[in-house]
Amino acid sequence: MSRLLHFPPDMYELAPDEVALFGHDPDIKRCVEHFKAAMGHDEWIKRRDITAKRFYQSLIGEQPDPTGAGKFYDGKDLFAWYLFLGEAFNDHPQNYEVVFGCRVMPVFSAVGRNIENLQKVVGYEERLNRLIFKERGQPNGGLFEFLVAAAYVREGYQVSFHPEEPGRGRTHDLDVNRSGRRFAIECKRMESGQYHENERKWMRSLWKPASDFLVRTSESFCFDLTFKVEIDTIPKRFLFDLASDFVAKKIDNQIIHGDLAYGTIRRLDLSPLKAALSESSWMHPGPKYNNFLLGSYRRYESLLLAHKIRFAENPHFIDEVDQAVALRWVSGSDMAIGKKARDVMSKLVEANKQLPEDAVGIVHIGLDALGGDAVEQRRFDKIRTSVANFDTDGKPLRYVFCHYFSPEASIEEAWAIDETTSYHKASTARLPLHNLFLITPGEEPMRSGVHWDGAK
Known part of the structure:
Protein backbone atom coordinates (compact mmCIF):
# COMPACT_ATOMS: atom_id res chain seq x y z
CA MET A 1 0.00 0.00 0.00
CA SER A 2 1.28 3.43 -0.85
CA ARG A 3 2.58 5.53 2.03
CA LEU A 4 1.27 8.58 0.15
CA LEU A 5 -2.43 7.78 0.35
CA HIS A 6 -2.65 10.07 3.37
CA PHE A 7 -0.70 13.31 3.57
CA PRO A 8 0.52 14.80 6.87
CA PRO A 9 -1.72 17.56 8.31
CA ASP A 10 0.87 20.25 7.51
CA MET A 11 1.28 19.13 3.91
CA TYR A 12 0.23 22.49 2.48
CA GLU A 13 1.74 24.90 5.00
CA LEU A 14 5.00 25.99 6.55
CA ALA A 15 5.95 25.21 10.14
CA PRO A 16 5.72 28.28 12.44
CA ASP A 17 9.52 28.72 12.53
CA GLU A 18 10.22 27.54 8.97
CA VAL A 19 11.85 29.96 6.52
CA ALA A 20 10.29 30.05 3.06
CA LEU A 21 12.71 28.62 0.52
CA PHE A 22 11.97 31.20 -2.18
CA GLY A 23 10.81 34.21 -0.21
CA HIS A 24 7.45 35.70 -1.08
CA ASP A 25 6.15 36.89 -4.44
CA PRO A 26 2.98 38.99 -3.93
CA ASP A 27 2.07 38.96 -7.63
CA ILE A 28 2.10 35.17 -7.79
CA LYS A 29 0.09 35.09 -4.56
CA ARG A 30 -2.55 37.42 -6.02
CA CYS A 31 -2.85 35.33 -9.16
CA VAL A 32 -3.18 32.08 -7.23
CA GLU A 33 -5.83 33.41 -4.86
CA HIS A 34 -7.71 34.87 -7.83
CA PHE A 35 -7.73 31.53 -9.67
CA LYS A 36 -8.64 29.58 -6.52
CA ALA A 37 -11.59 31.87 -5.83
CA ALA A 38 -12.83 31.35 -9.38
CA MET A 39 -12.45 27.57 -9.06
CA GLY A 40 -14.15 27.26 -5.68
CA HIS A 41 -12.66 25.98 -2.41
CA ASP A 42 -13.98 22.40 -2.49
CA GLU A 43 -13.03 21.91 -6.13
CA TRP A 44 -9.51 23.17 -5.49
CA ILE A 45 -8.96 20.96 -2.42
CA LYS A 46 -9.97 17.90 -4.42
CA ARG A 47 -7.83 18.72 -7.46
CA ARG A 48 -4.87 19.78 -5.31
CA ASP A 49 -4.76 16.44 -3.47
CA ILE A 50 -4.95 14.49 -6.73
CA THR A 51 -2.14 16.61 -8.19
CA ALA A 52 0.07 16.29 -5.11
CA LYS A 53 -0.33 12.51 -4.94
CA ARG A 54 0.56 12.15 -8.60
CA PHE A 55 3.65 14.32 -8.06
CA TYR A 56 5.00 12.45 -5.05
CA GLN A 57 4.15 8.99 -6.31
CA SER A 58 6.02 9.85 -9.52
CA LEU A 59 9.03 11.08 -7.51
CA ILE A 60 9.44 7.78 -5.66
CA GLY A 61 8.56 5.57 -8.63
CA GLU A 62 5.15 4.39 -7.46
CA GLN A 63 3.35 5.90 -10.44
CA PRO A 64 5.59 6.20 -13.49
CA ASP A 65 4.36 8.37 -16.33
CA PRO A 66 2.50 6.00 -18.71
CA THR A 67 3.68 8.06 -21.69
CA GLY A 68 7.31 7.31 -20.83
CA ALA A 69 8.14 11.01 -20.78
CA GLY A 70 8.80 11.13 -17.03
CA LYS A 71 6.17 13.77 -16.28
CA PHE A 72 5.16 14.46 -12.69
CA TYR A 73 1.63 15.54 -13.57
CA ASP A 74 -1.55 14.37 -15.24
CA GLY A 75 -1.85 16.02 -18.64
CA LYS A 76 -5.63 15.90 -18.32
CA ASP A 77 -5.49 18.55 -15.58
CA LEU A 78 -2.45 20.63 -16.39
CA PHE A 79 -4.15 23.71 -14.93
CA ALA A 80 -4.29 22.09 -11.47
CA TRP A 81 -0.56 21.31 -11.73
CA TYR A 82 0.12 24.97 -12.58
CA LEU A 83 -2.00 26.18 -9.68
CA PHE A 84 -0.40 23.66 -7.32
CA LEU A 85 3.04 25.03 -8.24
CA GLY A 86 1.85 28.61 -7.85
CA GLU A 87 0.40 28.00 -4.41
CA ALA A 88 3.44 25.98 -3.35
CA PHE A 89 5.85 28.73 -4.34
CA ASN A 90 4.65 31.00 -1.54
CA ASP A 91 2.68 28.86 0.90
CA HIS A 92 4.30 25.40 0.94
CA PRO A 93 7.58 25.67 -0.98
CA GLN A 94 8.65 22.20 0.15
CA ASN A 95 6.31 20.97 -2.61
CA TYR A 96 7.43 23.39 -5.33
CA GLU A 97 9.06 21.84 -8.41
CA VAL A 98 11.63 24.35 -9.67
CA VAL A 99 12.34 22.94 -13.14
CA PHE A 100 8.76 23.02 -14.42
CA GLY A 101 7.75 25.85 -12.11
CA CYS A 102 10.07 28.33 -13.82
CA ARG A 103 7.82 28.09 -16.88
CA VAL A 104 4.66 28.83 -14.91
CA MET A 105 5.70 31.44 -12.34
CA PRO A 106 6.54 34.22 -14.85
CA VAL A 107 3.04 33.89 -16.34
CA PHE A 108 1.36 33.82 -12.92
CA SER A 109 3.39 36.82 -11.82
CA ALA A 110 2.31 38.78 -14.90
CA VAL A 111 -1.33 37.81 -14.42
CA GLY A 112 -1.13 38.80 -10.75
CA ARG A 113 0.11 42.27 -11.69
CA ASN A 114 -2.75 42.64 -14.15
CA ILE A 115 -5.83 41.28 -12.37
CA GLU A 116 -7.49 44.72 -12.25
CA ASN A 117 -6.77 45.19 -15.94
CA LEU A 118 -8.18 41.77 -16.81
CA GLN A 119 -11.33 42.46 -14.84
CA LYS A 120 -11.96 45.39 -17.17
CA VAL A 121 -12.11 43.02 -20.14
CA VAL A 122 -15.63 42.19 -21.22
CA GLY A 123 -16.19 38.44 -20.98
CA TYR A 124 -13.16 37.76 -18.79
CA GLU A 125 -15.02 35.84 -16.08
CA GLU A 126 -16.58 33.50 -18.63
CA ARG A 127 -13.20 32.95 -20.32
CA LEU A 128 -11.56 32.22 -16.96
CA ASN A 129 -14.26 29.70 -16.08
CA ARG A 130 -13.68 27.93 -19.40
CA LEU A 131 -9.95 27.81 -18.72
CA ILE A 132 -10.33 26.34 -15.23
CA PHE A 133 -12.83 23.65 -16.14
CA LYS A 134 -13.32 22.91 -19.84
CA GLU A 135 -9.73 23.62 -20.90
CA ARG A 136 -7.99 22.28 -17.79
CA GLY A 137 -5.80 20.00 -19.90
CA GLN A 138 -4.63 22.80 -22.22
CA PRO A 139 -4.35 26.03 -20.20
CA ASN A 140 -1.47 27.64 -22.11
CA GLY A 141 -3.69 29.12 -24.82
CA GLY A 142 -6.05 30.80 -22.37
CA LEU A 143 -3.24 32.15 -20.20
CA PHE A 144 -1.58 33.61 -23.28
CA GLU A 145 -4.84 35.32 -24.22
CA PHE A 146 -4.91 36.89 -20.74
CA LEU A 147 -1.39 38.27 -21.23
CA VAL A 148 -2.30 39.77 -24.60
CA ALA A 149 -5.59 41.23 -23.35
CA ALA A 150 -3.85 42.84 -20.37
CA ALA A 151 -1.26 44.45 -22.66
CA TYR A 152 -3.96 46.28 -24.61
CA VAL A 153 -5.83 47.35 -21.47
CA ARG A 154 -2.61 48.83 -20.08
CA GLU A 155 -2.38 51.05 -23.13
CA GLY A 156 -5.88 52.39 -22.88
CA TYR A 157 -7.85 50.12 -25.21
CA GLN A 158 -11.34 48.91 -24.56
CA VAL A 159 -10.99 45.13 -24.75
CA SER A 160 -13.51 42.31 -24.94
CA PHE A 161 -13.33 38.60 -25.60
CA HIS A 162 -15.12 37.94 -28.86
CA PRO A 163 -18.17 35.78 -28.16
CA GLU A 164 -18.29 32.34 -29.71
CA GLU A 165 -20.77 32.07 -32.57
CA PRO A 166 -22.31 28.58 -32.83
CA GLY A 167 -22.45 27.37 -36.41
CA ARG A 168 -19.82 29.81 -37.67
CA GLY A 169 -16.76 27.83 -36.69
CA ARG A 170 -13.88 29.31 -34.75
CA THR A 171 -13.57 33.07 -34.65
CA HIS A 172 -10.93 35.46 -33.32
CA ASP A 173 -10.20 35.95 -29.61
CA LEU A 174 -10.30 39.67 -28.83
CA ASP A 175 -11.91 42.89 -30.02
CA VAL A 176 -10.05 46.07 -29.07
CA ASN A 177 -10.58 49.72 -29.87
CA ARG A 178 -9.18 53.06 -28.82
CA SER A 179 -9.86 56.50 -30.30
CA GLY A 180 -11.38 55.02 -33.41
CA ARG A 181 -8.66 52.42 -34.00
CA ARG A 182 -10.42 49.06 -34.00
CA PHE A 183 -8.66 45.70 -34.22
CA ALA A 184 -9.58 42.04 -34.25
CA ILE A 185 -6.94 39.94 -32.49
CA GLU A 186 -6.19 36.25 -32.67
CA CYS A 187 -3.79 34.63 -30.17
CA LYS A 188 -1.88 31.42 -30.79
CA ARG A 189 0.30 29.61 -28.26
CA MET A 190 2.76 27.14 -29.75
CA GLU A 191 3.58 24.08 -27.67
CA SER A 192 6.87 22.17 -27.76
CA GLY A 193 7.25 20.37 -31.07
CA GLN A 194 6.61 16.71 -31.79
CA TYR A 195 10.09 16.37 -33.23
CA HIS A 196 11.56 17.51 -29.92
CA GLU A 197 9.42 15.05 -27.95
CA ASN A 198 10.27 12.16 -30.30
CA GLU A 199 13.96 12.99 -29.99
CA ARG A 200 13.83 12.84 -26.19
CA LYS A 201 11.94 9.54 -26.31
CA TRP A 202 14.47 8.00 -28.68
CA MET A 203 17.37 9.14 -26.50
CA ARG A 204 15.81 7.49 -23.44
CA SER A 205 15.62 4.20 -25.33
CA LEU A 206 19.25 4.55 -26.51
CA TRP A 207 20.54 5.34 -23.03
CA LYS A 208 18.68 2.71 -21.02
CA PRO A 209 20.91 -0.30 -21.91
CA ALA A 210 24.04 1.73 -21.23
CA SER A 211 22.62 3.16 -18.02
CA ASP A 212 21.56 -0.28 -16.75
CA PHE A 213 25.03 -1.64 -17.48
CA LEU A 214 26.77 1.24 -15.70
CA VAL A 215 24.49 0.99 -12.66
CA ARG A 216 25.49 -2.66 -12.23
CA THR A 217 29.14 -1.58 -11.82
CA SER A 218 28.19 0.32 -8.61
CA GLU A 219 30.41 3.18 -9.82
CA SER A 220 29.43 6.70 -10.91
CA PHE A 221 29.80 8.13 -14.39
CA CYS A 222 28.92 11.16 -16.48
CA PHE A 223 28.57 11.03 -20.26
CA ASP A 224 28.60 14.52 -21.80
CA LEU A 225 27.89 14.20 -25.52
CA THR A 226 26.87 16.36 -28.46
CA PHE A 227 25.40 14.35 -31.31
CA LYS A 228 26.35 15.25 -34.87
CA VAL A 229 23.50 13.30 -36.48
CA GLU A 230 19.77 13.07 -35.83
CA ILE A 231 19.07 11.06 -32.71
CA ASP A 232 16.81 8.54 -34.44
CA THR A 233 19.65 7.56 -36.83
CA ILE A 234 22.05 6.51 -34.04
CA PRO A 235 22.61 2.72 -33.82
CA LYS A 236 20.84 1.17 -30.85
CA ARG A 237 24.07 -0.20 -29.34
CA PHE A 238 26.09 3.01 -29.75
CA LEU A 239 25.87 4.27 -26.16
CA PHE A 240 26.08 0.77 -24.70
CA ASP A 241 29.26 0.08 -26.67
CA LEU A 242 30.77 3.38 -25.50
CA ALA A 243 29.93 2.52 -21.90
CA SER A 244 31.30 -1.04 -21.97
CA ASP A 245 34.48 0.08 -23.74
CA PHE A 246 35.10 2.84 -21.19
CA VAL A 247 34.57 0.56 -18.19
CA ALA A 248 36.86 -2.08 -19.68
CA LYS A 249 39.69 0.44 -20.06
CA LYS A 250 39.56 1.28 -16.32
CA ILE A 251 40.42 4.92 -16.97
CA ASP A 252 39.05 8.07 -15.34
CA ASN A 253 38.08 10.06 -18.43
CA GLN A 254 38.02 9.87 -22.19
CA ILE A 255 37.49 12.29 -25.06
CA ILE A 256 34.99 11.14 -27.70
CA HIS A 257 35.22 12.50 -31.23
CA GLY A 258 33.68 10.48 -34.01
CA ASP A 259 31.23 10.66 -36.89
CA LEU A 260 28.20 10.36 -34.60
CA ALA A 261 29.13 12.35 -31.50
CA TYR A 262 31.79 14.23 -29.62
CA GLY A 263 32.29 15.00 -25.95
CA THR A 264 33.65 13.35 -22.83
CA ILE A 265 33.09 10.35 -20.58
CA ARG A 266 34.33 10.54 -17.00
CA ARG A 267 34.07 8.86 -13.68
CA LEU A 268 31.98 11.03 -11.44
CA ASP A 269 33.29 12.36 -8.16
CA LEU A 270 30.40 12.43 -5.71
CA SER A 271 32.35 14.04 -2.88
CA PRO A 272 31.11 17.63 -3.46
CA LEU A 273 27.50 16.46 -3.43
CA LYS A 274 28.08 14.19 -0.44
CA ALA A 275 29.63 17.09 1.46
CA ALA A 276 26.64 19.29 0.69
CA LEU A 277 24.21 16.57 1.72
CA SER A 278 26.04 16.08 5.02
CA GLU A 279 24.96 19.60 5.97
CA SER A 280 21.38 19.57 4.67
CA SER A 281 18.95 17.80 2.37
CA TRP A 282 18.76 19.02 -1.21
CA MET A 283 15.72 19.40 -3.41
CA HIS A 284 15.60 17.12 -6.43
CA PRO A 285 15.04 17.66 -9.27
CA GLY A 286 16.74 21.01 -9.17
CA PRO A 287 19.65 22.97 -10.66
CA LYS A 288 21.58 23.21 -7.37
CA TYR A 289 21.56 19.45 -6.93
CA ASN A 290 22.71 18.99 -10.54
CA ASN A 291 25.43 21.58 -10.08
CA PHE A 292 26.89 19.74 -7.08
CA LEU A 293 26.56 16.39 -8.82
CA LEU A 294 27.94 17.27 -12.25
CA GLY A 295 30.22 20.17 -11.36
CA SER A 296 28.52 22.82 -13.48
CA TYR A 297 25.16 24.40 -14.28
CA ARG A 298 23.69 24.62 -17.78
CA ARG A 299 20.74 26.68 -18.78
CA TYR A 300 19.39 24.37 -21.47
CA GLU A 301 19.94 21.05 -19.74
CA SER A 302 19.01 17.75 -21.37
CA LEU A 303 19.82 15.25 -18.65
CA LEU A 304 19.05 11.59 -18.03
CA LEU A 305 19.97 10.50 -14.51
CA ALA A 306 19.90 7.27 -12.53
CA HIS A 307 21.08 7.48 -8.93
CA LYS A 308 20.99 5.43 -5.76
CA ILE A 309 19.71 7.76 -3.07
CA ARG A 310 18.06 7.95 0.31
CA PHE A 311 15.09 10.25 0.43
CA ALA A 312 14.56 12.74 3.21
CA GLU A 313 11.30 12.55 5.15
CA ASN A 314 9.87 14.57 2.29
CA PRO A 315 10.83 12.59 -0.85
CA HIS A 316 11.14 15.82 -2.80
CA VAL A 321 23.59 9.53 -2.56
CA ASP A 322 25.66 6.39 -3.19
CA GLN A 323 25.87 6.23 -6.98
CA ALA A 324 24.94 8.33 -10.00
CA VAL A 325 24.96 7.62 -13.72
CA ALA A 326 24.26 10.66 -15.87
CA LEU A 327 23.94 11.50 -19.55
CA ARG A 328 24.11 15.16 -20.55
CA TRP A 329 23.29 15.39 -24.20
CA VAL A 330 22.85 17.94 -26.97
CA SER A 331 21.31 17.36 -30.37
CA GLY A 332 23.68 19.38 -32.52
CA SER A 333 23.15 18.13 -36.06
CA ASP A 334 22.28 20.71 -38.66
CA MET A 335 19.33 18.62 -39.79
CA ALA A 336 17.92 18.37 -36.26
CA ILE A 337 18.35 22.10 -35.64
CA GLY A 338 16.49 22.86 -38.85
CA LYS A 339 13.57 20.60 -37.94
CA LYS A 340 13.31 21.94 -34.38
CA ALA A 341 13.43 25.49 -35.66
CA ARG A 342 9.72 25.14 -36.29
CA ASP A 343 8.03 27.68 -38.41
CA VAL A 344 4.91 29.47 -37.26
CA MET A 345 3.31 29.22 -40.67
CA SER A 346 0.66 26.66 -39.73
CA LYS A 347 -0.40 28.77 -36.74
CA LEU A 348 -0.43 31.92 -38.85
CA VAL A 349 -2.59 30.28 -41.52
CA GLU A 350 -5.01 29.07 -38.85
CA ALA A 351 -5.11 32.47 -37.16
CA ASN A 352 -5.70 34.32 -40.42
CA LYS A 353 -8.71 32.14 -41.20
CA GLN A 354 -10.25 33.10 -37.85
CA LEU A 355 -9.91 36.84 -38.44
CA PRO A 356 -12.88 38.80 -39.83
CA GLU A 357 -12.82 40.64 -43.14
CA ASP A 358 -14.24 43.91 -41.81
CA ALA A 359 -11.61 44.83 -39.19
CA VAL A 360 -7.86 45.28 -39.19
CA GLY A 361 -6.35 42.04 -37.94
CA ILE A 362 -3.54 41.40 -35.46
CA VAL A 363 -2.01 38.02 -34.64
CA HIS A 364 0.01 37.35 -31.49
CA ILE A 365 1.99 34.09 -31.41
CA GLY A 366 3.69 32.88 -28.23
CA LEU A 367 6.44 30.29 -28.31
CA ASP A 368 8.99 28.88 -25.88
CA ALA A 369 12.65 29.47 -26.73
CA LEU A 370 14.12 26.39 -25.06
CA GLY A 371 16.22 24.90 -27.83
CA GLY A 372 19.53 26.67 -27.34
CA ASP A 373 20.98 29.64 -29.17
CA ALA A 374 21.61 27.90 -32.50
CA VAL A 375 18.06 26.56 -32.70
CA GLU A 376 16.49 29.87 -31.75
CA GLN A 377 18.54 31.90 -34.21
CA ARG A 378 17.57 29.51 -37.01
CA ARG A 379 13.92 29.56 -36.01
CA PHE A 380 13.94 33.36 -35.74
CA ASP A 381 15.32 33.70 -39.27
CA LYS A 382 12.75 31.25 -40.67
CA ILE A 383 9.87 32.98 -38.92
CA ARG A 384 10.95 36.43 -40.06
CA THR A 385 11.14 35.31 -43.69
CA SER A 386 7.86 33.37 -43.61
CA VAL A 387 5.84 36.13 -41.95
CA ALA A 388 7.15 38.77 -44.33
CA ASN A 389 6.04 36.67 -47.32
CA PHE A 390 2.73 35.49 -45.88
CA ASP A 391 -0.31 35.74 -48.19
CA THR A 392 -3.31 36.94 -46.16
CA ASP A 393 -5.74 35.80 -48.86
CA GLY A 394 -7.41 39.19 -48.88
CA LYS A 395 -7.84 39.46 -45.11
CA PRO A 396 -6.79 42.83 -43.60
CA LEU A 397 -4.09 41.27 -41.39
CA ARG A 398 -1.68 44.11 -40.71
CA TYR A 399 0.41 43.13 -37.67
CA VAL A 400 2.01 39.87 -36.54
CA PHE A 401 3.79 39.73 -33.16
CA CYS A 402 5.95 36.76 -32.17
CA HIS A 403 6.70 36.49 -28.46
CA TYR A 404 9.64 34.26 -27.50
CA PHE A 405 9.75 33.16 -23.84
CA SER A 406 12.84 31.54 -22.33
CA PRO A 407 12.25 30.59 -18.67
CA GLU A 408 15.03 29.38 -16.40
CA ALA A 409 15.52 27.82 -12.98
CA SER A 410 19.10 28.74 -12.15
CA ILE A 411 21.31 28.10 -9.14
CA GLU A 412 20.89 31.74 -8.08
CA GLU A 413 17.15 32.29 -8.58
CA ALA A 414 13.97 30.28 -8.19
CA TRP A 415 12.87 31.47 -11.60
CA ALA A 416 13.82 33.95 -14.27
CA ILE A 417 12.74 34.61 -17.83
CA ASP A 418 14.08 36.22 -20.99
CA GLU A 419 11.53 37.64 -23.38
CA THR A 420 12.04 38.68 -26.99
CA THR A 421 9.32 40.15 -29.21
CA SER A 422 9.64 40.46 -32.97
CA TYR A 423 6.99 41.93 -35.24
CA HIS A 424 6.05 42.37 -38.86
CA LYS A 425 3.67 45.06 -40.02
CA ALA A 426 2.02 45.59 -43.39
CA SER A 427 0.90 49.13 -42.61
CA THR A 428 2.38 52.60 -42.47
CA ALA A 429 0.43 53.32 -39.27
CA ARG A 430 2.15 53.18 -35.91
CA LEU A 431 2.20 49.93 -33.99
CA PRO A 432 -0.91 49.31 -31.88
CA LEU A 433 1.26 48.71 -28.78
CA HIS A 434 4.05 50.83 -27.38
CA ASN A 435 5.34 48.18 -24.97
CA LEU A 436 5.66 44.93 -26.89
CA PHE A 437 6.39 42.69 -23.90
CA LEU A 438 3.70 40.57 -22.27
CA ILE A 439 5.50 39.20 -19.20
CA THR A 440 8.41 41.55 -18.50
CA PRO A 441 7.29 44.52 -16.36
CA GLY A 442 7.30 47.80 -18.27
CA GLU A 443 9.72 49.45 -15.85
CA GLU A 444 12.45 46.88 -16.55
CA PRO A 445 15.32 48.01 -18.85
CA MET A 446 15.08 46.77 -22.42
CA ARG A 447 17.58 46.46 -25.25
CA SER A 448 17.45 45.91 -28.99
CA GLY A 449 18.30 42.47 -30.35
CA VAL A 450 17.30 38.97 -29.28
CA HIS A 451 18.02 37.38 -25.92
CA TRP A 452 19.90 34.43 -27.44
CA ASP A 453 22.52 36.60 -29.19
CA GLY A 454 24.69 36.66 -26.07
CA ALA A 455 24.82 40.45 -25.76
CA LYS A 456 24.85 41.94 -22.28
Missing part, protein backbone atom coordinates in the same frame (compact mmCIF):
# COMPACT_ATOMS: atom_id res chain seq x y z
CA PHE A 317 14.48 16.13 -0.98
CA ILE A 318 17.51 13.83 -0.89
CA ASP A 319 19.58 12.98 2.21
CA GLU A 320 22.24 10.67 0.79
